Structures are given as C-alpha cells and as structure tokens.
Amino acid sequence: MQNFSFQNPVKILFGKGQIANIRSEIPTDARLLLVYGGGSIKQNGVYKQVMDALQGLYIEEFAGIEPNPHYETCMRAVDVIRRKELNFVLAVGGGSVIDAVKFIVAATFVQDADPWDIIAKRLPVTAALPFGTVLTLPATGSEMNAGAVITRNADKSKLSFMSDKVYPRFSVLDPETTFSLPAKQIANGVVDAFVHVAEQYLTYPVGGALLQDYFAESILKTLILEGPKALEHPLDYEVRSNLMWASTWALNGWIGCGVASDWATHAIGHELTALFGLDHGQTLAIVLPGVLHVLREQKREKLFRLGEQVFGIYNNMSADERIAYTIEAVEQFFKQMGVATRLSDYGLGAEAVEAVAQRLSERGWKLGERHNITADVVREILMLRL
Amino acid sequence: MQNFSFQNPVKILFGKGQIANIRSEIPTDARLLLVYGGGSIKQNGVYKQVMDALQGLYIEEFAGIEPNPHYETCMRAVDVIRRKELNFVLAVGGGSVIDAVKFIVAATFVQDADPWDIIAKRLPVTAALPFGTVLTLPATGSEMNAGAVITRNADKSKLSFMSDKVYPRFSVLDPETTFSLPAKQIANGVVDAFVHVAEQYLTYPVGGALLQDYFAESILKTLILEGPKALEHPLDYEVRSNLMWASTWALNGWIGCGVASDWATHAIGHELTALFGLDHGQTLAIVLPGVLHVLREQKREKLFRLGEQVFGIYNNMSADERIAYTIEAVEQFFKQMGVATRLSDYGLGAEAVEAVAQRLSERGWKLGERHNITADVVREILMLRL
Numbered sequence: 001m002q003n004f005s006f007q008n009p010v011k012i013l014f015g016k017g018q019i020a021n022i023r024s025e026i027p028t029d030a031r032l033l034l035v036y037g038g039g040s041i042k043q044n045g046v047y048k049q050v051m052d053a054l055q056g057l058y059i060e061e062f063a064g065i066e067p068n069p070h071y072e073t074c075m076r077a078v079d080v081i082r083r084k085e086l087n088f089v090l091a092v093g094g095g096s097v098i099d100a101v102k103f104i105v106a107a108t109f110v111q112d113a114d115p116w117d118i119i120a121k122r123l124p125v126t127a128a129l130p131f132g133t134v135l136t137l138p139a140t141g142s143e144m145n146a147g148a149v150i151t152r153n154a155d156k157s158k159l160s161f162m163s164d165k166v167y168p169r170f171s172v173l174d175p176e177t178t179f180s181l182p183a184k185q186i187a188n189g190v191v192d193a194f195v196h197v198a199e200q201y202l203t204y205p206v207g208g209a210l211l212q213d214y215f216a217e218s219i220l221k222t223l224i225l226e227g228p229k230a231l232e233h234p235l236d237y238e239v240r241s242n243l244m245w246a247s248t249w250a251l252n253g254w255i256g257c258g259v260a261s262d263w264a265t266h267a268i269g270h271e272l273t274a275l276f277g278l279d280h281g282q283t284l285a286i287v288l289p290g291v292l293h294v295l296r297e298q299k300r301e302k303l304f305r306l307g308e309q310v311f312g313i314y315n316n317m318s319a320d321e322r323i324a325y326t327i328e329a330v331e332q333f334f335k336q337m338g339v340a341t342r343l344s345d346y347g348l349g350a351e352a353v354e355a356v357a358q359r360l361s362e363r364g365w366k367l368g369e370r371h372n373i374t375a376d377v378v379r380e381i382l383m384l385r386l
Numbered sequence: 387m388q389n390f391s392f393q394n395p396v397k398i399l400f401g402k403g404q405i406a407n408i409r410s411e412i413p414t415d416a417r418l419l420l421v422y423g424g425g426s427i428k429q430n431g432v433y434k435q436v437m438d439a440l441q442g443l444y445i446e447e448f449a450g451i452e453p454n455p456h457y458e459t460c461m462r463a464v465d466v467i468r469r470k471e472l473n474f475v476l477a478v479g480g481g482s483v484i485d486a487v488k489f490i491v492a493a494t495f496v497q498d499a500d501p502w503d504i505i506a507k508r509l510p511v512t513a514a515l516p517f518g519t520v521l522t523l524p525a526t527g528s529e530m531n532a533g534a535v536i537t538r539n540a541d542k543s544k545l546s547f548m549s550d551k552v553y554p555r556f557s558v559l560d561p562e563t564t565f566s567l568p569a570k571q572i573a574n575g576v577v578d579a580f581v582h583v584a585e586q587y588l589t590y591p592v593g594g595a596l597l598q599d600y601f602a603e604s605i606l607k608t609l610i611l612e613g614p615k616a617l618e619h620p621l622d623y624e625v626r627s628n629l630m631w632a633s634t635w636a637l638n639g640w641i642g643c644g645v646a647s648d649w650a651t652h653a654i655g656h657e658l659t660a661l662f663g664l665d666h667g668q669t670l671a672i673v674l675p676g677v678l679h680v681l682r683e684q685k686r687e688k689l690f691r692l693g694e695q696v697f698g699i700y701n702n703m704s705a706d707e708r709i710a711y712t713i714e715a716v717e718q719f720f721k722q723m724g725v726a727t728r729l730s731d732y733g734l735g736a737e738a739v740e741a742v743a744q745r746l747s748e749r750g751w752k753l754g755e756r757h758n759i760t761a762d763v764v765r766e767i768l769m770l771r772l
Contacts, residue, residue, distance in 0.1 A: 001400065001624070001628075003401025003402065003404060004400050005397065005407070006398055006400075009395045011391065011392070012392055012393065013390075014643070015388070015389025015390065016389065018389060018391075170393075208623060208624030208626075208627030208628050209627070210608050210612065210632075211604060211608045211628060211632050214605075214607060214608060215601060217604075219600075222596050222597045238593035239594070241387040241594030241595070242387075242594050242597060246596075257400070258400060258627075258631075
C-alpha cells in the first residue's frame with residue numbers, strides 16, 4: 001500500500017425521519033443560510049421537514065443553484081452571507097447544491113484575492129463557514145467528502161477544488177427523500193457513483209491494498225444489483241438505502257487511500273458538460289468505456305479483477321477477449337440504466353471531439369494514473385465513442 | 387437499513403516511516419505521557435522512532451500496561467498525569483495499551499465518583515485528555531474506535547465501555563512495526579479481527595444493508611487470504627499492510643452501521659480470559675464455532691451468505707450440511723492460524739464451563755442479537771467446545 005494520511009470527520013445521520021434531528025447538530029446561535037436548487041424540495045416535502053426541524057433559528061434562503069453550479073451564482077450567495085452576517089449554511093439537495101455550498105463557505109472568507117483562484121490557482125482555503133447537508137440525490141459523494149466541482153459560466157470552465165476546511169459537519173441521508181427523483185437522475189447518479197469507484201480502482205495494482213480492491217468491488221456490485229431495481233421499483237426503501245449508502249462510499253475517500261487514482265474520465269467528461277451541456281452522468285457513460293479500451297494494457301490487471309470479481313467473467317476466452325468482454329459489460333450496465341453511451345446519441349460528432357481535445361491541449365493536462373493521457377490520447381478515446 | 391448516526395473522526399497515518407510525522411499532530415505545548423507495555427517497543431526500534439519524533443516535548447513515561455489491561459494499573463497512570471499536570475497521552479502498542487489509555491484519559495477527569503463506574507455503571511464520560519496512538523499489533527481495532535475493555539484485577543471483571551470522548555486524535559499504522567511480532571500474536575490478532583466482523587455480520591439479514599454485508603465479507607476474505615501468509619512470511623510488507631488495514635476496519639464502526647450486532651462471543655470469551663487467563667484470541671476461537679452452531683437457525687441466512695461469499699461453498703449439499711460445513715470452515719481457519727479451538731486444548735473442562743455460566747448468570751445478561759443467549763445457552767455453547 002502507498003503511504004497515506006487521511007481523516008473523514010463527517011457525521012452521518014442515515015434513515016427515514018433523520019431530518020428532524022438536524023437541530024441538535026447546528027449551533028443554537030446559528031444565523032443560517034438555507035441553500036437549495038430548483039425547488040423540487042418544496043414538492044417532495046423535504047423543504048417542510050427541514051423548516052420544521054429548524055424552527056426558532058434565524059434563516060435566510062438562497063434558491064436557484066443550478067446543475068453544474070455556477071461560480072457566479074455562488075458569489076451571489078456569498079454576498080447574502082456577508083450582508084446578513086450569517087454563520088452557518090445548510091445545503092439541501094444533490095451534489096450540485098452541496099458543491100456550491102462548499103465553494104460558498106470558502107469564498108466567504110476570501111478578502112484580497114479573486115475567489116475563483118481557489119479553483120484556478122489552488123489558493124489555499126484558510127477558513128470556511130461551517131455547514132451541513134441534507135442529501136436528496138445519491139450520486140456525487142459530496143455529502144461525505146471535501147471536494148467540489150464548480151463551473152464558471154463566463155468562460156465555460158468546469159473545475160474542481162478540495163480542502164479539508166469544506167467537509168460537511170453532518171449529512172442527512174434519508175432514502176425516502178429520493179423516492180420522487182426522475183428515472184434519469186437515478187440513472188445518472190448510479191453511473192456517477194460507478195465511475196467514482198472506477199477512477200480509484202481501475203488503475204494499476206498496488207501491493208498490500210487488497211481490502212481497497214474488495215471494498216471497491218463491493219460498491220460496484222451493490223450498484224449493479226440495486227441500480228436497475230431502483231428504476232423498476234422507485235418506492236423500494238431498501239433498494240434506495242443500498243444505492244444511497246453505496247454512492248456515498250464511492251467517493252468518501254476511504255477506498256482511494258493508499259492506491260493510485262485516475263480521474264481522466266471525469267476531466268474529459270467535465271469538458272463535455274461545460275461545452276455542450278450534457279449531464280455529468282451522461283458524459284461519464286460515454287467516456288469511461290473509451291478510457292478503458294485505449295488504456296487497456298496499462299489497466300490490464302485491474303480489468304481482469306473487475307471482470308472476475310464483479311461481473312463473474314471466468315470463462316475460457318482468451319485474456320484479450322476477457323478484457324474486451326469486461327469493458328463491454330461496463331457499457332452494457334450503463335445502457336441498462338438507460339444512459340446512452342455514444343456521443344452521437346447526444347447529437348455530437350467529430351467537431352465535439354476536436355473541441356474537447358483542444359481545451360485539454362490548452363490546459364496542458366496529462367491525465368490518468370500514469371499521467372500519459374495527453375490531448376492526443378483524449379482525441380483517440382473520444383473518436384471511439386462517436 | 388436500520389437508522390443510525392455515526393461519525394469516526396480518527397486521523398490515520400498509514401505506512402512505513404509515519405511515526406516520524408506524529409509531531410505535527412500533537413500540540414506544541416503538550417506535556418505528554420508516553421504509555422506502553424512490556425518493553426518490546428524498545429527492542430524493535432519503535433520506541434526510538436517515537437522518541438526521535440517527539441524531541442523537544444516534555445515527556446513522562448508509563449510502562450508496564452499488561453495484556454487485558456488492569457484498572458489498577460490504569461489508575462496509577464492517572465495519578466502520574468495528575469501529579470505532573472500532563473495534557474496529552476500517546477499510546478504505543480497494541481489494543482491493550484490503547485484500551486488502557488482510553489480509560490486513563492477518561493478517568494483523569496472523574497473527581498467525585500469511582501472511576502470504575504465508567505465501566506460498571508455506565509457513568510458518562512464528560513471529558514477526556516486528547517491522545518494519539520502508534521499501533522504495533524493489528525487485532526482489536528481500538529486504534530480507530532471509541533471502545534475499550536478493561537479488567538479489574540481485584541474481582542477478575544473484564545468489561546467494556548464506549549464514549550465518543552475517547553476516539554484517538556490520530557493513529558499511526560506502520561506495518562513494519564508488526565514484523566517482530568511472535569506468531570502467536572499474529573494469529574490471535576487475525577482471529578480477533580475475524581470475530582469482530584462476525585459479531586457485526588453473522589446475525590440476521592437487514593434489508594437495505596447490502597454494502598455492509600459486502601464490506602464485512604471483504605474484510606473476512608482479506609484475513610483468510612493474508613493471515614496464513616503472515617505466519618509463513620513474517621517480513622512481507624504487503625501482507626502486513628493488508629492485515630493491519632483489515633483489522634482496523636473490522637472494528638472502526640462503519641460495517642456495524644445500520645445492522646444488528648451480536649457480541650455474545652466476546653462477552654463469553656471475556657469471562658474465559660478473566661477467570662482462566664486465556665488469550666483473548668484463543669477464547670474467541672473456542673467460543674465462536676459454538677455460538678454459530680447453537681444459534682444456527684437464528685443466523686441461518688447470514689451463515690449461508692458467509693459460506694457462499696467468503697468460503698465459496700456453493701455445492702449440492704443440503705442446506706443444513708452447507709451451514710455445518712461453513713461453521714466447520716470457520717473453525718478450520720482458526721486452526722490453520724495455529725489457534726486451538728477447544729477448551730480441552732487449554733486444559734479446561736466442564737468445571738470451567740460451569741464457572742463461566744455462573745458468572746454470566748450472576749450478571750443477568752441476555753446476549754446476542756436477539757437477547758436470547760442466557761446463562762443456560764452459554765452452558766450449552768461451551769459444553770460443545772470441551
């Protein structure tokens with residue numbers, strides 16, 4: 001195992017009715033900013049549960065966090081916090097709302113610099129307001145990690161930052177809050193969680209990290225078993241519990257401890273979202289099979305493990321056939337969830353490939369666990385995904 | 387899944403050389419008590435690494451924590467802390483040293499009550515000194531949890547307590563510190579970790595807790611694959627990494643979230659240690675197969691899972707045969723690790739069974755996930771283990 005230092009301080013409140021218990025997790029003198037998205041929480045009862053739990057606190061509301069939250073929107077929330085002298089934030093929603101809040105609580109303390117530099121120039125986060133979350137869309141893992149992805153609308157930049165200062169103090173995971181999600185969001189969430197695991201698992205073998213492999217496979221198996229059931233039986237509490245908990249574990253940091261990580265699929269996918277507006281999960285479903293195919297020699301041993309341990313591929317095919325079959329099984333799972341896996345499914349062609357390759361060429365990034373995925377390799381990957 | 391609230395704030399520093407990094411985890415004005423056991427850390431170089439890392443700090447030493455640490459010994463350490471006005475404790479050793487330190491840091495703040503009441507009467511721990519750990523014996527998971535088991539020598543009581551106040555601030559897990567362990571301690575540690583998982587996994591199925599089952603099976607598979615290798619190749623860093631990390635995860639709380647737990651094997655085993663001096667791991671190897679056999683109907687579905695997922699028992703035997711075969715596989719694994727599994731292997735007979743049953747009868751406990759293991763059932767279990 002590679003050396004690591006890690007701590008994850010997030011308190012989890014899991015289960016039906018847990019929103020009622022958030023009051024005791026928030027300081028009694030809190031002046032609170034309640035942040036949410038497009039208002040679905042007002043239709044599904046979550047807003048009411050939250051307001052009931054917070055009775056007696058001073059509350060300002062900030063609605064309208066968009067999917068792939070905008071820097072510009074976040075800065076409007078920062079302004080509210082400063083003007084109203086608020087000291088605690090509650091994010092109610094999915095990964096977009098939670099990511100936005102992570103940036104908001106950090107940007108609030110940036111005085112003499114451009115807050116966007118937290119992302120663009122890795123400006124260290126020296127302080128952040130405390131915040132909690134009520135998760136309503138299992139997908140990103142943001143409810144139990146210290147990372148966030150923010151989009152600057154002005155130049156269509158979708159980029160991430162991480163800081164130990166932006167761990168939620170607590171996160172409520174009530175599977176019932178996910179009952180009303182549209183099928184598309186369930187599906188995107190499962191794909192997102194699946195790819196989070198893949199980014200930390202499908203790299204190269206690290207000796208002495210057997211438990212991490214088994215844990216990664218545990219999460220994948222849970223998603224594969226339960227994802228399709230959630231589409232068929234949207235009100236099944238047990239299925240939703242499994243998906244919610246698996247999504248959190250896909251990116252709470254523990255399975256990535258002591259092993260290599262890739263993150264090329266996410267980096268490429270972010271450009272597809274920023275440039276063409278595809279859902280995050282859709283971009284991942286397009287890109288991952290391409291990354292696995294082009295990097296199949298580098299990822300050979302882990303693809304073998306994936307095939308055997310997760311998809312039960314043990315038969316008499318040649319090694320190369322087994323790997324091809326495994327990559328195909330990944331793509332089929334995304335399709336089974338109802339997420340299309342080709343650029344052409346979204347009306348995109350070779351020009352889109354060129355645009356993404358161009359962006360990544362400008363950034364000069366070398367992606368992947370071996371830092372060998374240059375813009376040219378990205379082009380090769382995406383041309384396979386037309 | 388059952389509702390739960392959980393947080394595990396322990397910072398892990400994993401890997402070779404990590405002891406050198408503990409200085410930055412300890413306040414600069416710390417007046418530190420260094421607590422250790424019988425002195426093996428002076429032979430294997432760990433003591434020197436710790437002292438090098440702590441250079442410049444005020445340090446008092448407290449050596450001589452015994453296996454199954456004594457309340458009486460702990461109280462002598464409390465006295466040193468009070469007299470020397472110490473404010474931070476570093477535990478260097480295995481679970482006994484760490485458990486002792488948990489009691490010490492809590493007992494230091496007990497003024498108007500008997501500190502033993504923390505254990506005997508569940509006196510709430512209202513404050514505790516901060517402490518860190520350097521783990522040298524993977525087994526108990528104490529390095530990443532908030533529980534401890536203490537023995538009052540005066541009346542041979544071996545009992546536990548838990549408090550969120552006694553989570554370590556940090557724990558160093560350097561697999562190299564385990565290279566010099568005697569085979570017996572490696573084996574006992576693997577059995578202990580195995581049974582920690584069993585206590586949280588071999589109960590009854592809880593819907594929506596699929597990930598917890600997979601995680602539990604991941605830990606068991608790691609122990610089964612790597613345990614025997616550690617006996618054969620004591621200096622294999624990768625094997626020791628796997629065992630160390632798996633042992634921590636066997637009892638850091640996460641696999642027990644949202645599911646039932648048993649703990650009968652531990653409760654019975656503690657009496658065997660307190661009365662007859664058997665190693666903790668030895669008692670578990672004796673008791674668990676008996677618990678599984680006597681409670682096999684109640685644990686039926688989870689025993690099936692264990693057989694299939696961990697031991698690969700899928701064949702055409704009858705259901706009852708499969709369960710018997712699975713329990714046999716557990717016992718065989720303990721034997722393979724070199725831990726004898728019968729009371730008679732340790733010179734104990736029916737009188738010992740009676741003595742344990744008598745103690746548990748006096749305590750009035752009803753053990754297990756269904757609270758149906760009375761003293762009579764304990765007698766039945768142990769008579770099968772003669």
